[in-house]
Amino acid sequence: MNKLRLLLSFFLLALPLAGNAALTIEIVGGAAQQIPIAVVPFAKTPGAQDDIATVVGADLRRSGLFRVLETRGVVNQPHDLPEVKYPEWAAIQAQALTIGSVETLPGGRLKVSFRLLDVLKQNQLAGLEFNISASQQRATAHKIADIIYEKLTGEPGVFSTRIAYITKTAGRYALQVADADGYNPQTVMSSNEPVISPRWSPDGTKLAYVSYEKKKPIVFVQSLVTGQRNVVANFKGNNSAPAWSPDGSRLAIVLTHSANSQVYVINADGTGLKQLTYTTSIDTEPFFSPDGSVIYFTSNRGGGPQIYRMASTGGDAKRMTFDGNYNVSPRISPDGKTLAYIKQDSGKFRVAVQDIASGQVQILSDTAQDESPSFAPNGRMILYATSISGRGALAAVSADGRVKQRLSETGGDVREPAWGPAAN
Amino acid sequence: MNKSLVTSVLLAMMLAACSSKPVKNAPVVEDKSPAQTTTSQSSDSASTSGVQNSSMSVNPLTDPNNILSKRSVYFDFDKDEVKPEYRDLVNAHAKYLVEHPDAKVILQGNTDERGTREYNLALGQRRAVAVKQVLNLQGVSDKQIETISYGEEKPQAAGSDEAAYSKNRRADIVYQGE
Structure with missing residues (x-):
């Protein structure tokens, strides 16, 4: 039964994939204690081009939590259990070992077998078989990396997730979706006018975003399944800053009508508009808590912009940030315990986190023009936009600040990342 | 299950x-x-109505010798107050709008690039609203005005210095059909 569930959830992610990357990822730091793991190249039959082990190794290395060991020096390269000689792997300090094979089936499908082994205890931690089409090899590799990550760290992996972001190339804006490792970018929509604020629906099947294609900001929701899109909010003035409720039924949005920005909620089909804030100040950037009971938002009601929270039905607001004169773009971790936001610190805009219970603040990033923080579904990493050499780029930092990644795009600006939900 | x-x-x-x-x-x-x-992009409709209403051969809204062709109001850093040097410009548009009740304007607020996009969108909106309030005081109807904001998305000047920033902290007056 477990295996069946795993296979099903695998098919969820099994999009036909080509192997091109628009984003290249550079790892700047790593966790203090990395798990040493040997990822042995999979045995292959003709017709299986991609090396799944290479993708698995890259995923694990990118997380910053693993030290992927060089295996070429080890004489025996096992592909199945009887061939494993544990002392050889203990000798290169491997704690864990993965082996596997790719076999071509009649009709061109592939059978991928994989085992995760504990070198010290000399036993198997996981063993799975996948029956896939040839185009599903990268997706299968990410699923294998997720299993390894979860078995060895106790937390779910996010290698099978997707990210959305905006590119600006030669004056044209494009909303794109790619795998979490930057591969397989696909354009969801593009326009000569600005596109901002992409937000994933909680089930990962839709994106809300703000497009200026009609010369004013309008909130759209577009299905990633059919490509069809609907106008959710097109009222007089601005329509912006969409944020999904956790059940996906509603969006918090920001409208201006003829005055300043105020927070509203609206059903995802554009009906049932309700105003939540009633001030003469700016109230914007709403974000639902994971249980849906609270909305965090940015307001300048006290002078400079600070982060506040209120019940998701409206009412009194409580100020959350006090340190510094510019704290904006609130995002809440999936466990509801951490507030990530953008803090102006000595003229630089940086990603900061605040422990909601204690109020303790930590600045995470060492870049200078950071925007749009977005938690990974497991809460471990925060993806954000920054500027590198005068060009918009994406970066990620672990919630403890130890692991840092930079993702750069060849050709243009890349901005406003949003990390998609877990696939199951 | x-x-x-x-x-x-x-x-x-x-x-x-x-x-x-x-x-x-x-x-x-x-x-x-x-x-x-x-x-x-076509500005034909605006020029046609100008000919009809003012019986001039030139559209006052696009005539470079007419103050109505000036459309940008610039603001100080983190401010949304319409400065005295832009009063004549805004008042001229107010007069035109009162005399042409069918004319409509979109006031587009803008900011420099510093800070985050959605907050800048809200800041730009304040500038559009500030210009709207001056128009309202001169008798322009709310029905003739829409205020929107581009935030930091439409800089007039490229660059990351005060010279560029001062061009980008602005509200633009755009007539419907332009």
Whole structure:
């Protein structure tokens, strides 16, 4: 039964994939204690081009939590259990070992077998078989990396997730979706006018975003399944800053009508508009808590912009940030315990986190023009936009600040990342 | 359990469909906006109404010798107060709008690039609203005005210095049809 569930959830992610990357990822730091793991190249039959082990190794290395060991020096390269000689792997300090094979089936499908082994205890931690089409090899590799990550760290992996972001190339804006490792970018929509604020629906099947294609900001929701899109909010003035409720039924949005920005909620089909804030100040950037009971938002009601929270039905607001004169773009971790936001610190805009219970603040990033923080579904990493050499780029930092990644795009600006939900 | 399995299978089918469709569908969306962008560039309608109403041979809104052709109000850093040097400009547009009750304007607020996009969108909106309030005081009806903000998305000047920033902290007055 477990295996069946795993296979099903695998098919969820099994999009036909080509192997091109628009984003290249550079790892700047790593966790203090990395798990040493040997990822042995999979045995292959003709017709299986991609090396799944290479993708698995890259995923694990990118997380910053693993030290992927060089295996070429080890004489025996096992592909199945009887061939494993544990002392050889203990000798290169491997704690864990993965082996596997790719076999071509009649009709061109592939059978991928994989085992995760504990070198010290000399036993198997996981063993799975996948029956896939040839185009599903990268997706299968990410699923294998997720299993390894979860078995060895106790937390779910996010290698099978997707990210959305905006590119600006030669004056044209494009909303794109790619795998979490930057591969397989696909354009969801593009326009000569600005596109901002992409937000994933909680089930990962839709994106809300703000497009200026009609010369004013309008909130759209577009299905990633059919490509069809609907106008959710097109009222007089601005329509912006969409944020999904956790059940996906509603969006918090920001409208201006003829005055300043105020927070509203609206059903995802554009009906049932309700105003939540009633001030003469700016109230914007709403974000639902994971249980849906609270909305965090940015307001300048006290002078400079600070982060506040209120019940998701409206009412009194409580100020959350006090340190510094510019704290904006609130995002809440999936466990509801951490507030990530953008803090102006000595003229630089940086990603900061605040422990909601204690109020303790930590600045995470060492870049200078950071925007749009977005938690990974497991809460471990925060993806954000920054500027590198005068060009918009994406970066990620672990919630403890130890692991840092930079993702750069060849050709243009890349901005406003949003990390998609877990696939199951 | 069975239900969640069924849901998974359905989702799997939907997502399998998704993999090819967004690529196929993207150009449909793509085709819409540039077409609208190019058609809305025409300023013919504005110039026609100018001829009718003022019986001049030149549209006052586009005549470079007319203050009405000036459309940008610039603001100080982190401020949304219309400075005295822009009062004549805004008042001239107010007078035109009162005399042409069918004319409509979109006031577009803008900011420099510092700070985050959505907050800058809200800051730019304050500047559009500030210009609107001056127009209202001169008797222009709310029905003739829409205030929107581009935030930091439409800089007049490129660059990351005060010279560029001062050009980008502004509100633009755009007549409907322009």
